[in-house]
Amino acid sequence: MRLKITFMNACMLVKFSSAPKLQILFCKLTLILFFCFFPLSFISLSFGEHAPEIASYKIEVKLDTENKKLLGNEILIFRNISNKKIDTLFLHLYPNAFQSDTTIFMKESLYPDRIKKKEKYRGYVEIKKIKVNSGYDLTKEKIIDETIMKLPLQKPLTPGKTISLEVEFMVKLPQVLARMGYSGNTFVIGQWFPKMAVLEEDGGWNAHPYHANAEFFADFGTYDVSITVPLEYVVGASGYLQEERMNQDSTKTLVYRAEDVHDFAWVADPDYLIAERAVDEVELVFLYQSENKKKVERIMDAAEFALKYYGSVFGEYHYSRFVMADANVGFGGGAMEYPTFITISPSKLFTEKIKLDEMIIFHEIAHQWWYGMVASNEFEEAWLDEGFAVYSQRKALEERFGKTGNLVDLWGIEIGDQDLAKFGYLLDPQSDIPVKNSWEFQDYLSYRANVYYKASLFLETLENLLGQEKMKKLLREYFLRYKFKHPKTEDFIQLVAEIGGDDLDPFFFQFLFETGICDYQVASVKSTPLKKENEQQIYQSEVLLKRSGEAKIPVEVLIELEDGKRIEKIWDGKRRWYRIELETKSRIESVMVDPENKIVLDIDVNNNSLTTKSQDSVIFKLCSQYLFLMQTFIQWITSF
Amino acid sequence: MLIFASFIQGIKNVWLNKFLIGIMFLFKLGFSLILLAPIYLMFSASFGTNVKASSLLKSFDFSLLIDFVYHWRQTLSIYFLLFFLVFFLAIMVFIFLSGGFWGILRDQSKKEERNLNMERFFSYCARYFWGMFKIALLLIVFYLIAFLLFLFFLSIFDSVAGKGNWLDITSWRAGVKISAFAFLFFLVNMIGDYLRIFCVQNFQERFSGFVKRAFRFLLTNIFKTLSLYYLLSFVLVMAILIFAGLNELMDGIPKTFFYVLLLFFLQQILSLFRSFYRLVYYSSQMVLVDKLLMEKETLS
Numbered sequence: 044m045r046l047k048i049t050f051m052n053a054c055m056l057v058k059f060s061s062a063p064k065l066q067i068l069f070c071k072l073t074l075i076l077f078f079c080f081f082p083l084s085f086i087s088l089s090f091g092e093h094a095p096e097i098a099s100y101k102i103e104v105k106l107d108t109e110n111k112k113l114l115g116n117e118i119l120i121f122r123n124i125s126n127k128k129i130d131t132l133f134l135h136l137y138p139n140a141f142q143s144d145t146t147i148f149m150k151e152s153l154y155p156d157r158i159k160k161k162e163k164y165r166g167y168v169e170i171k172k173i174k175v176n177s178g179y180d181l182t183k184e185k186i187i188d189e190t191i192m193k194l195p196l197q198k199p200l201t202p203g204k205t206i207s208l209e210v211e212f213m214v215k216l217p218q219v220l221a222r223m224g225y226s227g228n229t230f231v232i233g234q235w236f237p238k239m240a241v242l243e244e245d246g247g248w249n250a251h252p253y254h255a256n257a258e259f260f261a262d263f264g265t266y267d268v269s270i271t272v273p274l275e276y277v278v279g280a281s282g283y284l285q286e287e288r289m290n291q292d293s294t295k296t297l298v299y300r301a302e303d304v305h306d307f308a309w310v311a312d313p314d315y316l317i318a319e320r321a322v323d324e325v326e327l328v329f330l331y332q333s334e335n336k337k338k339v340e341r342i343m344d345a346a347e348f349a350l351k352y353y354g355s356v357f358g359e360y361h362y363s364r365f366v367m368a369d370a371n372v373g374f375g376g377g378a379m380e381y382p383t384f385i386t387i388s389p390s391k392l393f394t395e396k397i398k399l400d401e402m403i404i405f406h407e408i409a410h411q412w413w414y415g416m417v418a419s420n421e422f423e424e425a426w427l428d429e430g431f432a433v434y435s436q437r438k439a440l441e442e443r444f445g446k447t448g449n450l451v452d453l454w455g456i457e458i459g460d461q462d463l464a465k466f467g468y469l470l471d472p473q474s475d476i477p478v479k480n481s482w483e484f485q486d487y488l489s490y491r492a493n494v495y496y497k498a499s500l501f502l503e504t505l506e507n508l509l510g511q512e513k514m515k516k517l518l519r520e521y522f523l524r525y526k527f528k529h530p531k532t533e534d535f536i537q538l539v540a541e542i543g544g545d546d547l548d549p550f551f552f553q554f555l556f557e558t559g560i561c562d563y564q565v566a567s568v569k570s571t572p573l574k575k576e577n578e579q580q581i582y583q584s585e586v587l588l589k590r591s592g593e594a595k596i597p598v599e600v601l602i603e604l605e606d607g608k609r610i611e612k613i614w615d616g617k618r619r620w621y622r623i624e625l626e627t628k629s630r631i632e633s634v635m636v637d638p639e640n641k642i643v644l645d646i647d648v649n650n651n652s653l654t655t656k657s658q659d660s661v662i663f664k665l666c667s668q669y670l671f672l673m674q675t676f677i678q679w680i681t682s683f
Numbered sequence: 684m685l686i687f688a689s690f691i692q693g694i695k696n697v698w699l700n701k702f703l704i705g706i707m708f709l710f711k712l713g714f715s716l717i718l719l720a721p722i723y724l725m726f727s728a729s730f731g732t733n734v735k736a737s738s739l740l741k742s743f744d745f746s747l748l749i750d751f752v753y754h755w756r757q758t759l760s761i762y763f764l765l766f767f768l769v770f771f772l773a774i775m776v777f778i779f780l781s782g783g784f785w786g787i788l789r790d791q792s793k794k795e796e797r798n799l800n801m802e803r804f805f806s807y808c809a810r811y812f813w814g815m816f817k818i819a820l821l822l823i824v825f826y827l828i829a830f831l832l833f834l835f836f837l838s839i840f841d842s843v844a845g846k847g848n849w850l851d852i853t854s855w856r857a858g859v860k861i862s863a864f865a866f867l868f869f870l871v872n873m874i875g876d877y878l879r880i881f882c883v884q885n886f887q888e889r890f891s892g893f894v895k896r897a898f899r900f901l902l903t904n905i906f907k908t909l910s911l912y913y914l915l916s917f918v919l920v921m922a923i924l925i926f927a928g929l930n931e932l933m934d935g936i937p938k939t940f941f942y943v944l945l946l947f948f949l950q951q952i953l954s955l956f957r958s959f960y961r962l963v964y965y966s967s968q969m970v971l972v973d974k975l976l977m978e979k980e981t982l983s
Contacts, residue, residue, distance in 0.1 A: 455742055455934070462745040469753040633734045640746075647750045652734035661736045664943040665726050666719060671950040673715035678957055680770055681777040683822065683872055 092361075094263035094303035094527035097122050098239040105271040105294075106232075106311060111225050113214040113235060120207050120264075121239050127246030128199040132208070134192040137234035140253040141166035141217040141224075146189050151255035153487055154220065166217030166224060170237065174209040181208075190253040192237065210237050219372045221255075222379050226372035233308040233381060234259065241420075241529070251422045256490045257481035258414075258421035258428075261305040263527055271296045272311050279330040279368045280309035281384040303361060303527060304382035305418055310368040322347045323354075324363055331369040335389045338400070342367070342389060345401045349408040352439050356515055357412050358522040365411070367404070378403045380410035380432075396453040398444060402436055402460065409435035417525045424532055425490075426477040426555075430498020437461060437499065461503065461643065467496035472646060473558045477501070478532050500643045501554045507641035508550070509543045517542045550596060554644065559593025563616070563636040564650035570630035584631050586623040590616055592646065601638040604629040631655065685974060686911045693967025696791040697959060702800055703784055707958035710780060714773045721762055725755050740938045778819050782811030785883045788966045792973050807883075814882040817890055822875045829867040836863050873912045876968050877901055884972070904975055911971050915964050922960070926953045 104115040123129055140148035144159040158164060170192065173181040179197050186193040200206050214235055217224040222233040240250030241262055249260060270278055274293050282301025289295050301307055315330040318339045327346055331339055346367060354360050362383045370377060370386035377388035385407035393399040409432040413419070419427035437460040440449040448457030474489040477498045484490035506514035521530070521538055536551050553559055566587040573583040586602060595616040602610040606629035614621045614636070633654035640648060697703065729751050730736035738744040752759065786807025787800065837860065844856055874897075881897040888896075901908055929949060936942045 456745075457742050458745050462749060465746065466749045469749065635734055647754050648735065649729040649733050649747055649750050649754060653732050654734045655732075657731050658733065658736045660940040660943055661730050661739050662723070662726050663940070663947070664740060665730065666723050667943065667947040667950065669722055670712075670715050670719050671954065673718045674711045674950075674954045677711045677714050677770075677773050678954075678961070681774060682961070683826070683875070 092526070094305075095124070096120075096264050097124055097242075097262035098305075099264035099266070100236070100307070101267045102236055102307075103269045103271075104236070106230060106273075106276070108228075108230070108273055108276075111216040113212075113216065113232070115210075115212050115214070115236060117210040117212065117236055118207060119210065119237070119239060120205055122205045123200045123202050123242065124262075125242050125244055125246040126202050128201050129242065129246060130196050130199040131248075132194040132196060132200075132206070133240035133248045133250035134194065135234075135238045135240055135250065135253070135259075136168045136170070136187065136190050136192050137238070137253050137259075138166050138168040138214050138216075138223060139187070139190045141220060142189070146253075147482075148190070148221075148253045148255050151482065152221070153255070158220075163218040164220050164224075166215050166220075168235075168237065169213045169215070170210060171213060172209070172211040176207050188252075191240075191250055212237055224372075228314060229310070229312040229370065229372050231310050231368075231370050231372055231386060233379060233386075234306075236307075238306075249420065249422070251480075251482075254422075254482035256425075256484060256487060258425065259306065260418075260420045260422050260529075263303060263305050263418070266299070266301040266304060266307040268299045268301070268307055268309075269296050270299065270309060270311075273313070275313040276311045277313065277315035277317065277330060278309060278311045279315070279328065279366045279384065281307045281366075281382050283364055301382065304415070306381050308379075308381035308384055310370060310386065315369075318343055320347060322350050322365075325350055325360055326364045328364070328366045329369070330366070331389075332371070334391075335369055338389050338391075341395075342387070342400060342404065345404045346408060348443055349405050349439055352442055353409060353412055353435065356438070357435075357518055358526070360411060361416055361526070365408075378407055380407045380414055382415045383411070385410070397451050398440070398449065401443070402440060402450060405436040405439040406432050409439070412522060416527065417522055418527070418529050419531070420529060421481070423480050424478055425481045425494045426498035427530065427532065427535065429495045430477065430502060433460075433464060433495050433499035434502040437464065437503070461500075464496045464499050464503075465643065468492050468500055468644075469646060472497065472560050476556055476558055478555045497554070497644070503643045504554075504641065505539070505543075505547075505550070507639070507643070508547070509539075513542060553594045553596075557593070560646050561594035561596065561642055561644045562590070562592035562646050562650070563598055563642075564589050564591060564647070565634045565636055565653040566620070568631050568634050568653050568655065570627070570655075573626065579628055582627050582630055584625045584627045586625075586631065586634050588614060588621045588623070588634075588636055590619055590621075594644070596642055598637050598642065599639070601635045602631060603633045603635075605632045686907060686914055686971070689911055689971040689974060690914055690963075690967045692970045693963050693965075696788060696966040696970065697962040700787050700791055700800070700962075703787060703804075703962055704955070704959045706780065706804070707784070707961060708955050710773075710777065711954060711958065714769055714776075717769055718766060721758075721765070725751070725758065729754060740943070774819075778815045779808050779812050781879065782815050782883075783808040784962060784965060785815075785879050785969075786811060788962065788969055789880075789883045792966070792969045810886065811883055814886070814890065815879065818875065818878045818882060821878070821894070822871060825871045825874060826868070829871045833864055833867050869912070869916070873908065873968075874898075874901065876965065877908065877972070879965075880969050880972050900972065900975070907971065907975065908968070911967060915960075915967060919957075919960055922956060923953075 099120045101118040102115055104113050106113060121132070140146050141164060143149065143165070144156070149159050152159070170182070170185060170187070173185060173194065175181055175196070181194050184195050186195075194208075196206070216230070216232075219226045219231055223231060223235055225231075234253075238261060240248050241260055243249055251257065251260075266282060268280070268282070270280065271290065271294050272278055274289070274295050278297050280297075280299050281304060282299045284297060285300050286298040287295060288298075299307075299309075310330065312330070312332075314332060316333060316336070318329040318331065320327045320343050327343065327350065329339060329343055329346070331342075335342075346365070350360055350365060364383055366384045368384070368386050369389060371388040371390070377386065379386050385404075387400070387403055387407060389400050410428060413431035413435065414421065414428040421428055440460045443449070447459050449459045450463060451458040469492075471485075471489045471492040474485040475483075475493050477493045481490060481494070484493070509517065517539060520542065521535060524530075524538065525534065532555065536548070539547055539551070566589045568584075568586050570582045570584040573581045575581065586600075588600065597613055597615045600612040600614055600623070602612070602623070602625070604610070604627055608627075608629065610625065612623060633652060633656075635652040637645060637651055640651075645651065730739065730747070733747075735744075735747060739747060783804040787804055790803070840856075840859065840863075844859075877897045877900065878894060881893040881900070885893040885896060926949070930946075933942065933946060933949070936945070
């Protein structure tokens with residue numbers, strides 16, 4: 044059972060630009076409401092399923108808009124969930140990725156050197172003081188290696204025990220390069236505070252530096268974050284707003300609480316406008332810029348649809364608030380997922396006929412399930428959240444806009460999400476496997492092609508092999524079983540075996556752990572008159588099928604005869620070729636391997652069929668269109 | 684009235700030399716066919732016996748086209764080289780042919796009717812080739828200057844009106860930028876036409892001489908020349924819109940071979956019309972020059 048504090052949260056978001064009396068009245072009202080509803084929020088805590096509290100934070104942060112800095116104090120409570128004593132703690136200092144152009148992140152990123160070298164893109168975190176359990180000062184003992192901080196403990200932390208760290212820090216914000224920084228008056232604050240790395244069960248630390256391709260991995264906990272900003276700023280953040288108070292120095296402090304999450308991000312901008320909507324038990328909030336006013340309904344509709352759709356298919360959205368922030372801030376700040384909060388970048392270019400806004404919203408909201416609640420390791424197995432999110436976004440797009448043309452439906456050109464994924468996959472299908480450390484991919488193209496697109500097409504193929512209902516059951520079970528946990532690829536494979544049967548093991552192995560491609564083709568079709576039987580002509584027909592790729596999956600074969608008869612066969616695909624010999628009463632008209640296109644990973648569907656009737660109209664159409672296009676080009680280039 | 688009369692006379696002059704339309708159309712068709720040939724072979728291999736390809740009759744099925752591009756990626760990379768080579772060749776051949784177009788239309792404008800059109804046409808092609816080539820080189824410089832002017836305008840405009848989102852093509856800022864771009868580039872295009880007119884009319888003169896004459900003419904008659912250019916462009920835009928409307932209407936027709944054939948004819952008619960209309964541009968502007976120069980002579 045969850046309770047929402049809708050009205051209070053709504054009040055807290057109101058931009059304080061009106062008269063001071065009104066502000067005081069408003070504060071009083073919000074305080075009264077706060078004290079009325081605060082006990083209820085505890086009721087909400089005491090019921091329902093919750094994440095294990097491993098790393099919890101109480102942070103007080105002040106945004107210095109003039110100097111582009113964050114001044115913060117953090118109390119971090121960490122529990123040793125491993126079965127070993129630990130004598131060192133590891134923390135992430137993500138802002139240090141921007142401290143110079145020679146950091147791991149900068150060296151790996153694709154930004155041009157002239158951007159990397161610019162001073163305005165410099166950012167870092169400075170650790171001013173660290174104390175353990177409000178006593179021992181660890182400031183001098185800390186060892187910082189770019190984005191990782193190592194803290195040797197005076198006394199080892201035994202299994203099951205907690206430790207409290209007090210950290211005083213300052214973050215110099217860069218102009219937004221990736222997820223964190225400022226752009227004009229907009230502040231996008233993600234991966235900003237000193238954050239615990241993940242302690243594995245065996246006592247080892249999962250603490251990787253901030254890589255350009257990799258995203259993040261953290262343990263669940265509760266975040267109590269007090270954000271102080273200038274009075275005119277509107278803030279959107281993870282979690283629920285608990286309190287808002289005015290300060291003497293023309294600032295205000297907003298107190299947020301986020302439970303059962305593994306990260307906390309926020310945005311601030313004086314020009315944000317607010318749209319709100321109740322979606323069942325969830326309060327949906329959109330912070331937008333005035334230039335996107337006309338798009339508000341469309342964006343809210345898309346978000347509402349996604350929350351409902353994913354909720355019904357995968358399992359209920361755990362939280363009672365979801366915030367979207369318009370963060371069209373250039374490099375990398377545009378679209379990103381955080382628990383209960385996403386940033387998006389709507390564009391007027393994306394009209395009703397180009398549904399890229401919807402695609403991005405569906406993708407980032409899917410991450411609330413695949414990253415937010417089912418918190419797989421984005422460093423090491425990014426396909427478990429990105430591949431799942433792309434697959435989920437496709438399902439949502441198909442449900443809302445149909446199977447074809449669900450992304451672009453303009454001037455007779457129809458492009459679906461699956462087409463886009465296939466295109467992305469074909470950009471580099473063979474350099475890497477999807478299941479590997481994010482920074483070990485050949486390059487960003489290969490990372491994207493395999494982690495996002497191949498993985499999503501792999502899930503699509505899995506759905507086609509299992510059937511829609513079984514796939515839904517599988518994803519629902521995966522969500523319920525691993526909610527607030529850190530599942531790995533083998534957990535998913537194990538679950539598929541439970542639901543779909545063991546015979547899918549080779550399928551997983553070939554597509555997730557090998558770089559081989561899948562390509563079936565119909566090489567030749569022949570029908571020769573053989574004899575007459577009771578005045579009926581008999582034909583000796585022969586079909587030759589080939590497998591050009593390395594991947595071997597059993598595939599359906601459909602043979603259609605000129606008399607309309609259909610013959611269906613299954614080829615196990617184990618050998619490189621397969622010859623089918625038949626005696627038929629009619630000639631073969633066409634042969635198709637995988638006639639329903641179940642194996643969407645097949646890299647060339649054009650060679651999947653062969654017909655004895657040539658497609659002259661199609662060729663004529665394509666050629667005449669191309670001819671006209673060339674005539675127009677030549678007309679154009681010779682007109683200057 | 685002068686503008687409209689030039690336009691009408693321009694159409695008449697082209698109509699009296701219909702073979703020019705044929706040459707213009709065949710020039711485009713020839714080079715297009717060269718570029719089509721390898722693509723035709725690839726289309727046939729991928730879709731000629733492909734059962735699923737029938738979906739391409741209804742729409743551009745991207746699932747097939749993406750795999751087509753992947754399958755032929757190595758051939759296509761070579762094809763793109765051919766593409767640029769053919770385009771370069773087309774430009775050179777057009778520079779050669781344009782001497783013929785302008786020369787014949789000059790004769791028509793001056794009422795100097797002669798026989799043996801094709802012979803005359805190719806003799807003009809040869810006679811004016813070097814002049815036309817130098818004009819093309821000069822125009823490259825003018826386009827660069829226009830581009831720099833556009834960048835200069837952008838920097839001033841952005842500082843006054845604010846940058847806005849570069850993706851936002853529907854905003855008024857984008858509208859102003861696109862209009863400025865179009866104005867500058869069409870202006871250079873128009874200058875090119877008048878340079879060619881003065882080239883064929885003052886063939887004996889030095890290059891710098893007729894360039895000066897052309898600019899002097901343009902500066903003294905800028906509103907008239909611009910008005911004619913925009914009248915011509917307006918009619919062309921209307922024709923293209925009518926074509927787009929017809930195309931839209933045809934969407935209701937079942938996607939059979941008949942539809943494809945109809946679409947093919949419609950496209951070729953538009954291509955033929957644009958060949959004709961390119962000559963109308965040339966011819967009308969030439970008539971305008973003659974009329975204005977004659978007017979000036981009469982006055983003096």
